[in-house]
Amino acid sequence: MRIAITGATGNVGTALLRRLGAEDDIKVLGLARRVPRRAASPYDGVRWMSADLGDPGCVTPLIEAFRGLDAVVHLAWQVQPSHRRARLRRTNLLGTRHVVRALREAGVPKLVYASSVAAYKPGPKDERVDEDWPVTGVGGSGFSGDKAAVEALLDGVEWEDPGLQVIRLRTTLVLQYVAGAELTRYFLGGLTPVSLLRRGRLPIVPANRRLRGQVVHAEDAAEAYLRALRSDCRGAYNIAAEPVLDAAVVAAEVGGRVVRMPLSLMRIASKLAWRAKLIPTEPGWLDLTAAAPLVDCSRAERELGWRPARDGRETIRDLVRGIAAGAGTASAPLRPSPRYARQSGRRTA
Numbered sequence: 081m082r083i084a085i086t087g088a089t090g091n092v093g094t095a096l097l098r099r100l101g102a103e104d105d106i107k108v109l110g111l112a113r114r115v116p117r118r119a120a121s122p123y124d125g126v127r128w129m130s131a132d133l134g135d136p137g138c139v140t141p142l143i144e145a146f147r148g149l150d151a152v153v154h155l156a157w158q159v160q161p162s163h164r165r166a167r168l169r170r171t172n173l174l175g176t177r178h179v180v181r182a183l184r185e186a187g188v189p190k191l192v193y194a195s196s197v198a199a200y201k202p203g204p205k206d207e208r209v210d211e212d213w214p215v216t217g218v219g220g221s222g223f224s225g226d227k228a229a230v231e232a233l234l235d236g237v238e239w240e241d242p243g244l245q246v247i248r249l250r251t252t253l254v255l256q257y258v259a260g261a262e263l264t265r266y267f268l269g270g271l272t273p274v275s276l277l278r279r280g281r282l283p284i285v286p287a288n289r290r291l292r293g294q295v296v297h298a299e300d301a302a303e304a305y306l307r308a309l310r311s312d313c314r315g316a317y318n319i320a321a322e323p324v325l326d327a328a329v330v331a332a333e334v335g336g337r338v339v340r341m342p343l344s345l346m347r348i349a350s351k352l353a354w355r356a357k358l359i360p361t362e363p364g365w366l367d368l369t370a371a372a373p374l375v376d377c378s379r380a381e382r383e384l385g386w387r388p389a390r391d392g393r394e395t396i397r398d399l400v401r402g403i404a405a406g407a408g409t410a411s412a413p414l415r416p417s418p419r420y421a422r423q424s425g426r427r428t429a
Contacts, residue, residue: 081309082148082149082150083151083153084108084110084145084146084149084151084153085111085152086131086133086154087111087155087156087194088110088126088155089110089114089116089123089414090112090156090413091262091263091298092301092302094122094123094411094414095254095298095302096153096302096305096306097126098121099299101125107127109126109127109129109149110127111128111129111145113130113131113132114130114412115130116411117410118410133174133175134174134175136178138178139181142178142183142186143185143186144186147186149183151189151190151191152190152192153192153309154193154194155194156179157172158171158172159266160266161360162361162362163357163362165222173226173230173233176230177233180234184237184241189243190244191245191246192249193247195230195248195249195251196223196224196252197252197373198217198218198221198368200214200218200250201213201214203373203374204373205289205290208375208376209373209375211315211379213375215227215231215232218364218367219367220364220367220368221362221365221367222362222364223365223368234246234248245312246315247316247317248316248317249301249305249308250318251301251304251319252294252295252296252375254296254297254301255295255297255396256395257398257399257402259298259414260399260404260405260407261402261408261414262414267361267365268360284338285331285334285336285337286341286346287326287328288340288343288346288370290370292374293324293374294321294322294375294392295321295325295392295396297321297388297390297395299389299390300386300389300390303389304317304380307384307385307386313383313384317383317386318375319386320374321390321391321392321395323391323393324374324392325392343370346366347366347367350366
């Protein structure tokens with residue numbers, strides 16, 4: 081099997097490359113704006129191509145690169161800089177259009193797309209929804225709106241080209257140890273007391289009854305992508321682990337004290353800090369966390385044979401260790417903190 085992976089140096093892409101390293105029959109073309117400069121695992125053994133997917137000039141080279149492939153896994157997605165929405169949409173929406181156009185013109189028969197539970201409209205926090213829940217997004221969240229827009233785009237593509245096998249994996253937050261430094265940069269910023277995490281304790285963990293959600297470990301997400309690649313199925317699949325996480329569960333893992341707060345107060349504080357560029361995370365992420373439904377993964381288990389090997393608590397513990405260590409890899413998106421790089425002998429990209 082010959083496949084291409086866009087965004088192959090990112091969080092999910094790195095985990096998928098690790099998983100595919102054990103599959104002798106799969107050859108990988110990795111696409112990224114900044115390809116790895118060193119042939120370190122898991123980036124070795126991959127044929128690399130540098131591509132800015134938001135650039136219309138990428139389409140012709142992509143068509144040539146995609147010819148003869150069995151599938152394209154589209155992971156590429158940009159969440160920062162959150163203050164520049166036009167730049168994000170250039171990669172996320174226009175870039176997806178370019179990838180889809182190229183694979184169709186190249187005759188690739190399968191697309192596996194990294195969707196998200198963020199594409200769903202607001203839903204319940206006391207029961208789970210399946211893949212029939214509407215994918216109209218959460219108002220106020222740019223990430224959710226873009227994910228919902230791509231879902232609508234793929235609806236049109238499937239109508240126009242029913243022979244194309246499209247699989248959409250609607251994952252929850254995908255976490256792992258080596259994403260520690262990246263997720264700190266992208267979502268937490270300099271105000272997060274990472275030094276306290278190293279000592280196993282945060283001062284407080286904000287709590288609200290709407291702030292409940294699921295996560296999935298990157299290794300389990302990678303397994304879902306591999307099963308999708310080998311499957312004849314099509315359609316959408318929820319990918320998440322149990323249990324549902326709330327402030328009490330997170331506090332038990334990071335040693336923090338639960339402090340209940342109204343969403344309105346958290347929203348105001350988040351908006352002010354974001355506008356002042358004290359945190360990198362746009363306020364829409366808080367609205368998304370409060371609104372995103374819990375999801376049922378029965379279809380993935382039934383049709384793909386997928387079940388997570390790690391539960392949500394284990395996944396959070398793994399991430400927290402990675403954040404405390406500033407962990408990363410040899411890729412540009414997952415570059416480690418300088419302290420971690422010195423301790424592990426890595427060079428930052």
